[in-house]
Amino acid sequence: MFDLRFLERRPLIVGLEIGTAKVCAMVGEINAEGALTIIGIGQSPSRGVRKGEIVEPALAEEDVRAALSEAEHSADVEIRSVYLGVSGGHVVGFNNRGVQPIVSRDREIGEDDVNDVIRNAKAINIPAEHYVVHAIRQHFSVDDQDEIRDPVGMIGGRLEVEMHVIHGRTNRFQNAIRLVKGMHLEVEDIVFNGLASALGILTAEQKELGALVIDLGAGATEYVVYARGVVKHTGVLAVGGDHVSQDIALGLKVPQGRAEKLKFEHGDAIFDESAKGLTHTPPHELGLPERPLNIEHLRCVMSLRLQETFEIIREEVEEAGWLNQLRGGVFICGGGARVPRILELAERVFELPAFPGHARGISGLASALDQPEFSTAIGLVKFGAGQARKKNNRGSLRRLASWSPARIFSNLI
């Protein structure tokens, strides 16, 4: 028998995160049963990105190329299109409400009413130079009845919808899109990294219970709140592992690269008695004696930064009113999740249980799924799979045309 599997191979779903520390391309495939499998990964250290945004396109392009080509090799496929993750301090999320009076005589809510109310909710006041990445439907309400998932067929006088809108600077998104398109690749969609990470990590139950996902990257920290099954709050703080390293570099008077290394070797999220008097004398190079480095200071500087980062997120989430809705706890992913005792710090700051983020509902290369850095890229693939399924359900094979500002909003996340 011929192996004809390659002929019927389903469309690939590739997630691309152009991160500050690394570029990561994740290749997924939906099998005949509809299950999503990761079949390849490519990675490259990232040199052209700061704080989650491309600052040196030429370098970034090289790194993206390297990651994609590694991914192609590892999955033995040819990549034609990607779901592109975006982030940066300019990205913001907020909730918006749309209202629609029901005018039909029988006051029965129809598809049209639903479409209209969603359109109303999308008529938002955002800066002209901003672009809406996601407008996510949270729930409907009919008159005074809340939390309705599907209002079609209900009777009422007024239909409302709550949306979570994530937007950011158009030109920053375009920088990333242009870079990918320049490699003759299609951008299927752009996705907020934080949302992708949350998708990668949270189970439906956790989303229902309420959970805060924090992606501690090198240049930016993204956070997402899910409650009652939907996205409630999103944000980006342009502070990350690079800040930790820079603080260490300054505090210990060592170069940045050295600080990064020391952070890996001696870092800790919590500064306590165990750090007291700790020093580290680096091995002599070229026979020159080196001065001992003060690890106590390193721990102090590092924990102050990490604690502050959590405290800011706590403040944001608290002010938005979600802190006491997080019955599922806090989930930490991104490279920062590797810092020793980071979960303990998160538990102290948020006064909630904290867990490492593990990729869920996806099978394949086991090694990939266990790395906290990969949650974004895995989430991107999951997002893409969701889009693909939706398209199939609609019976349409039409790919979302190449990205344009008039692109259809993605609603069901």
Next chain:
Amino acid sequence: MSSQPSAGASANFAPPFRASGARVIAIGRAGAEIAAALQETGTTGFTYAVVDSDGSAIESTAFPEKLFVGARLTRGFGAGGDPELARTAADEETPAIRGLCQGYPLIFIVAGLGGGSGTGIAPVVARIARETGASVFAFVTAPFDCEGTRRQQQALLGLHRLKTVADGVLCLPNEKLLLLSDDRTTLVDAFRSGREHLRDAVLCIWGLLTRPGLLGVSFADICSVLRGPNQESAFARVMVSGPDRSDRAMAALLNHPLLTHGDTLRRAESLLVSFRAGHDLGMGEIRRIMDELTSKSDGARVVVGAEIRDQADTELTISVMASTRQMVLHEPVENPVADRSSNLLAADNLPARDVESGPARTARRLAPPAPNLTPELADQLLSQSPGGRRSGRKKPQQVPLPFEVVTKGRFEKCEPTVRRGNNLDQPTYLRRGIILN
């Protein structure tokens, strides 16, 4: 009730500094120019001295008393923008600096922060001056944004140090002056305007300390406004005369660019308001203006002073000094130097001072000041977060303040991460005033 004007210690107020006069120590080129502006006013009671690490600058200055630091260290070339070098040079000249301070109970330091001399030397002079027992106020400028981040960072660290040793610091960010000017203003004009503002601020403080007041303002009151964790202090002065002078004064203050059109008042942590007028100045008028000002600056600690002069006209001068808790060094910086008056910290949100680590340690200190953080204090500092919660159990011990250039490093090519006025690219430990040593 912090928003009520406190009338200071009017009963037992005596102007202690009038007889002794004040020593003005000018540091660096900008300092010398500010001192020259002061001298031009002809105010009596000031004796001037100049300290610089730049040999040629010091030669050209007209003030007779001058001290060149760093002759050996820089072989006469000057610190050339290097605060670290200037500081070391000043440290070496400790006896000579002490000589400049001795005999003066009140010392005003004037300098432009950002260069080598002002930034590096001013904190050293402030420390030595305090060790001689003097009360020390520093009046400094911070560089224009266009002078570059390096200067900004240097200035920031210099300011940080100065605050840990002086009784009070008024810092005028030059950039604010641009609010007063238009596009055609030259840099020279802008610098002049900076000098003049600092000059007025010095005169305002001097007036409050030495002239009999209707409402006496004590030394401690002044310190409460000029000292503390405030990164930014604003100074504005308006002069009005005529029948509806209070209304116009109020309007001018609320519109003053140096008070960011009233915004500074709204964010102020503490306000010092000084009235100066003839005998027609009444309590009712003061009360009216103060009511309005305090309603605009909700929650600020307010200190009021008034000075009655023999004058024929109806001119009313109102000077306002406002400290806002903004910008980078927003977390309290423990002041290792003894507070001489128990109410200095009353308005601050500093944790209660640990009695044992307080006053006794200070006088002998020669090395850079390092707050001895007690475990409780450390804990509180650490948990002084936006949410103000207590969480970490950390005990940062002393830490040397890296008195070096904080470059943007990896963040050179991107926007600074600013949140609620704090530049988060700056190390957290520096912003929280933790000193590593």
